[in-house]
Amino acid sequence: xxxxxxxxxxxxxxxxxxxxxxxxxxxxxxxxxxxxxxxxxxxxxxxxxxxxxxxxxxxxxxxxxxxxxxxxxxxxxxxxxxxxxxxxxxxxxxxxxxxxxxxxxxxxxxxxxxxxxxx
Amino acid sequence: xxxxxxxxxxxxxxxxxxxxxxxxxxxxxxxxxxxxxxxxxxxxxxxxxxxxxxxxxxxxxxxxxxxxxxxxxxxxxxxxxxxxxxxxxxxxxxxxxxxxxxxxxx
Numbered sequence: 526x527x528x529x530x531x532x533x534x535x536x537x538x539x540x541x542x543x544x545x546x547x548x549x550x551x552x553x554x555x556x557x558x559x560x561x562x563x564x565x566x567x568x569x570x571x572x573x574x575x576x577x578x579x580x581x582x583x584x585x586x587x588x589x590x591x592x593x594x595x596x597x598x599x600x601x602x603x604x605x606x607x608x609x610x611x612x613x614x615x616x617x618x619x620x621x622x623x624x625x626x627x628x629x630x631x632x633x634x635x636x637x638x639x640x641x642x643x644x
Numbered sequence: 645x646x647x648x649x650x651x652x653x654x655x656x657x658x659x660x661x662x663x664x665x666x667x668x669x670x671x672x673x674x675x676x677x678x679x680x681x682x683x684x685x686x687x688x689x690x691x692x693x694x695x696x697x698x699x700x701x702x703x704x705x706x707x708x709x710x711x712x713x714x715x716x717x718x719x720x721x722x723x724x725x726x727x728x729x730x731x732x733x734x735x736x737x738x739x740x741x742x743x744x745x746x747x748x749x750x
Contacts, residue, residue, distance in 0.1 A: 560739070562687075570679075570687065570730055570741040586738040620686055629734035630677045632698060634686035 527551030529559075529621050529635035536641045542609040545638045547621030549602040557623045559604045560631060561595065565617040573606070573619075578628035611642045645669055647731050649742035655750040662718040664745045666731035671711045675735035678707055678716045681744075682727045690729075691716065721747070 532546040547559060560575030574585035574595055583595045594607045608615060619638045622631035646669040656662050666676065674694035679687040689698045691707035694714055704719040718725055726749055731742040 562741075569744045570681075570732075572732075572739045572741060575739075584737050588738075622686075626698070627692065629675065630689060630692035631679075631687075632689040632692075634688075637686055 527633065529623065529633060531619075531621060531635040531638045534639040534641070536643065537611050538644055539612055539642055541611050541642075542607060543611060543640050544605055544607040545619050545621075545640070547604045547606070547635050549604075552602075554597055554599050554602040554604060557625075558628045559595075559597070559621050559623050561593075561606045562620045562622060562631075563617040564620070564637075565614070568617075576604075578624075608640075611640075613642050616640065616642045645672060645733055645736055645740055647733060647740050647742040649729075649731060649745050651745060652743065653746040653748060655748045656721050657750045658721055658723060660721045660750075662721050662725075662747060664716045664729055664747075666709075666714040666716070666742050668712045668714070668733060672733045672735040674710045675733055676707075676709070676714050677732045677734065678705075679730045679732065680725075680727045681730065687730065718747075723749075 528550045530548045530550050535543050537543050558576045558578040561573040563571050577584050592609050597604045622634040624630045648667045650665050676694045678691040680690050681687040690701050695707045706717045708715050728744045728746045730744050
C-alpha cells in the first residue's frame with residue numbers, strides 16, 4: 526500500500542498565499558488522480574478540487590475558483606495545492622486523497638496539513 | 645448536487661443497530677461513497693458504489709440505495725464505531741459531501 530505524504534503545518538497572514546504539497550510514496554503520480562478536501566475546525570468535509578481521471582485536467586470547486594491552483598510534478602511524484610488571498614475562514618486542515626480501487630472513490634488519504642490564517 | 649444527511653447526530657448504545665440516510669438533490673445512480681472520520685484523523689472509505697464494502701471494513705457496515713436515497717447501516721454498533729460519517733457523490737463536479745452524522749455514545 527502506498528502513502529500520500531503531506532507537507533507540514535503553515536501559518537499565514539490574511540491576504541497571503543499558501544502552497545501545500547502531497548507526495549506519492551510507493552507509487553507513481555501518473556497512475557493517480559489526486560483530490561484536495563479541507564475541513565475547518567469543527568466543520569464538515571469540503572471538496573476543493575482535483576484532477577479529472579478522464580483527461581487529467583484540474584477541476585476546481587466554484588467556492589474556490591480564482592483562488593486555488595493545483596499542479597503536478599511527475600518527476601518527483603508530488604502534487605501541489607496553492608490557495609491565495611487567504612482569509613481567516615481558510616483556517617482548516619487540508620487533505621489530499623486519491624482512489625486506487627476506482628478513481629471516483631478516495632481510499633488513500635494524506636494525514637492532513639493544518640493551515641492557520643491569522644494576523 | 646446537494647447531499648442531505650439525517651440525522652445530524654444520534655446517540656446509541658453498543659450493540660444497537662444504526663441507520664443513517666443521505667438524500668441527493670438529483671439522481672446519482674449508485675455513485676455514492678460513505679466515509680468514517682474520527683477526531684484528528686483523515687476520513688476512511690467504508691463503502692463505495694453505494695453498497696460495496698471496502699476491503700478490511702467489518703461486515704456489520706452495509707450500504708444501500710440508488711438514485712436519490714441512500715442508507716448506511718451498522719448492524720451492531722461497536723465502541724470503535726463512534727465517529728462522524730459522511731456521504732459523498734462523485735457523479736458530477738463539485739464532488740459534494742453531506743454535512744455529516746455524528747454517532748455518539750448513549
